[in-house]
Amino acid sequence: xxxxxxxxxxxxxxxxxxxxxxxxxxxxxxxxxxxxxxxxxxxxxxxxxxxxxxxxxxxxxxxxxxxxxxxxxxxxxxxxxxxxxxxxxxxxxxxxxxxxxxxxxxxxxxxxxxxxxxxxxxxxxxxxxxx
Amino acid sequence: xxxxxxxxxxxxxxxxxxxxxxxxxxxxxxxxxxxxxxxxxxxxxxxxxxxxxxxxxxxxxxxxxxxxxxxxxxxxxxxxxxxxxxxxxxxxxxxxxxxxxxxxxxxxxxxxxxxxxxxxxxxxxxxxxxxxxxxxxxxxxxxxxxxxxxxxxxxxxxxxxxxxxxxxxxxxxxxxxxxxxxxxxxxxx
Numbered sequence: 001x002x003x004x005x006x007x008x009x010x011x012x013x014x015x016x017x018x019x020x021x022x023x024x025x026x027x028x029x030x031x032x033x034x035x036x037x038x039x040x041x042x043x044x045x046x047x048x049x050x051x052x053x054x055x056x057x058x059x060x061x062x063x064x065x066x067x068x069x070x071x072x073x074x075x076x077x078x079x080x081x082x083x084x085x086x087x088x089x090x091x092x093x094x095x096x097x098x099x100x101x102x103x104x105x106x107x108x109x110x111x112x113x114x115x116x117x118x119x120x121x122x123x124x125x126x127x128x129x130x131x
Numbered sequence: 132x133x134x135x136x137x138x139x140x141x142x143x144x145x146x147x148x149x150x151x152x153x154x155x156x157x158x159x160x161x162x163x164x165x166x167x168x169x170x171x172x173x174x175x176x177x178x179x180x181x182x183x184x185x186x187x188x189x190x191x192x193x194x195x196x197x198x199x200x201x202x203x204x205x206x207x208x209x210x211x212x213x214x215x216x217x218x219x220x221x222x223x224x225x226x227x228x229x230x231x232x233x234x235x236x237x238x239x240x241x242x243x244x245x246x247x248x249x250x251x252x253x254x255x256x257x258x259x260x261x262x263x264x265x266x267x268x269x270x271x272x273x274x275x276x277x278x279x280x281x282x283x284x285x286x287x288x289x290x291x292x293x294x295x296x297x298x299x300x301x302x303x304x305x306x307x308x309x310x311x312x313x314x315x316x317x318x319x320x
Binding site: 045105 | 185187189270276
């Protein structure tokens with residue numbers, strides 16, 4: 001009896017942990033992300049540098065590594081690799097993640113929206129526009 | 132009076148443009164407030180506000196260049212061409228007051244780039260140009276929406292919101308010119 005209770009407790013702990021992880025990392029939808037990405041269009045494009053750097057290939061790229069783009073000292077010193085986790089943190093609060101960044105934007109507060117944008121950026125990197 | 136209460140689209144557009152000019156005057160007053168008012172923001176807070184203003188200034192310069200590409204494309208017919216030139220004029224006003232305000236805060240305003248990259252190869256019709264402009268204006272609305280809450284100085288936040296309103300009017304009128312519902316949603320994001 002004691003043993004089965006311990007098993008049950010362990011199972012509940014594992015399930016709770018799995019649920020917490022699932023809640024922390026929603027699955028992104030690239031189509032929804034494409035629509036959300038239109039919010040970035042004042043400063044960013046996929047294929048070319050604008051007020052912000054181009055986004056083709058951003059997922060997996062080192063921060064401050066797009067040739068020809070004049071990064072802020074803060075971003076040059078950030079030493080990040082843009083994967084799902086770092087992009088999620090940066091998009092949630094750019095100025096908290098990289099204090100002094102010139103991406104003076106309050107961030108995307110909804111985790112699902114961030115996941116959608118990241119999914120879009122990942123897929124867009126493989127699109128003909130980015131080849 | 133709403134857009135739809137005017138006798139025709141041309142009169143409505145003129146009235147809306149006049150109204151946007153009035154809003155911009157408010158923004159200019161707030162942005163160009165006396166040095167004593169702006170001095171209320173000092174140190175790291177001022178540096179943060181200067182960064183926000185400079186990012187906005189960079190985007191405004193790019194918008195001016197984009198409208199120049201549109202105006203010189205030969206694809207815009209009157210009165211759409213006049214509309215584009217009017218909107219470009221607004222962006223020039225935004226850039227001017229942003230630059231002067233950065234100066235007043237003790238910062239160094241960035242300059243316009245010598246060259247901007249735009250998807251000119253994909254601009255083949257008037258609708259292409261309008262779509263491109265509408266995309267930039269929608270982005271500008273979002274950019275200001277994301278910047279306004281970050282200002283330490285509330286007068287600058289108010290002025291940023293005023294520019295946001297102007298960009299939103301541009302976006303709506305460009306959508307109207309494209310035959311799309313001018314205001315597709317109740318909230319911008």
